[in-house]
Amino acid sequence: MIAIQHEDVDIGRLIEEAKQPGTGAVVVFDGVVRDDDVREMELEAYEEVALRELEKIAEEAKKLHTLLHVDIVHRIGRLSVGENILIIVVSAGHRPQAYAGSRYIIEEIKKGVPIWKKELRKDGDRWVPGEHPHGSGKPRS
Amino acid sequence: MIAIQHEDVDIGRLIEEAKQPGTGAVVVFDGVVRDDDVREMELEAYEEVALRELEKIAEEAKKLHTLLHVDIVHRIGRLSVGENILIIVVSAGHRPQAYAGSRYIIEEIKKGVPIWKKELRKDGDRWVPGEHPHGSGKPRS
Amino acid sequence: MTVKIRFFARFRELLGTDILVEKKSGTMLATLVKDIALEKKEGYDAIFDANGNFREFVIVMRNGKRLEPAETATVMVADGDEIAVFPPVAGG
């Protein structure tokens, strides 16, 4: 599944469904709201474009890293410390592809998918700046 | 948890428990019985030594990659295609450490933990040779 | 003709979003966004520099396709267009 949604997802179930014929390795990345003086996080997406970008990234990752299955679930809305923000599940025949494919997906998401995070902090709210330097952080469309 | 056991484990629960204070990323590696003409896999361990090695690897990984939590569950006994063989769950503040720590653990396990796999194949049974070249594949103790 | 403008993140907080604008055809995209942004100085300053150009980090999309900064001054909006204006992304 490729989704942008408010609801959390059952990672155990996604792992089972990722086990396509030929699977020898499943890698899961789970990005979590970190408690750097943050109470909650508010996430916002340009949903139609973000979903399209996630679908593209999943297809690219499959081709580039010979993945058998890809799930990407990016949550939006209000999330508390410890809650899942982004879940990526990939399967492959062997572990090098699974790790590389998983990493590829998260890095591409950070670079170019129109989603934003606002930290609701003890000392005031703050929009999280993109990780990517000036001139990047732009959807590739 | 660090364990060598017959039973499967609830990965979703391990992920939740891995979310120590400061966690921003959880990475899961799940090694699965692959259907290369294999019906089942039979796994065997030198249990006391293997468990001690897994505990050492977990401690090393924590130090080297600033991990907040590590689970390693290696299953033994008879496993069917698609079943989990090895589950590694790590958490860290940030994703580079989580990916690197997870990868470190699987590579160290492949190198030096006394566990063996026999494939029960359509064309006969076969002990899986270690991945590591001649002279490696030896516990470090 | 009617054009929809969507601001996101900080820009949304400053200027609102899903703003429907009635314009004469022939309006340039940058002009359209500027007119809306001018309604609130802080919003305008967040998006445009002192010369009235989009700030370098600002991303502009028309119907889901990104435009180069130079294009925004020369592209005319059309009836039914959706224009999105947002700061660098920070998902994941």
Place this chain on the structure above:
Amino acid sequence: MTVKIRFFARFRELLGTDILVEKKSGTMLATLVKDIALEKKEGYDAIFDANGNFREFVIVMRNGKRLEPAETATVMVADGDEIAVFPPVAGG
């Protein structure tokens, strides 16, 4: 004195495991393993080369600590020792 020998994987299939051996003290580790392995030619050949040395890939542990191949010829086993002999590992 009593020593326990544990073979694993292919060696276990050929020779069994958890074998308790009664020996005079002063027995060298390599000698002890050789005596047991000699009970089945296929098992012996899997572990020892034509010169009667451990094959290069064979791993030997005494009480959970790995021994270098050279040590196996000079280390004496002691009462209660657990000796493990196994092929390269393939877990994960």
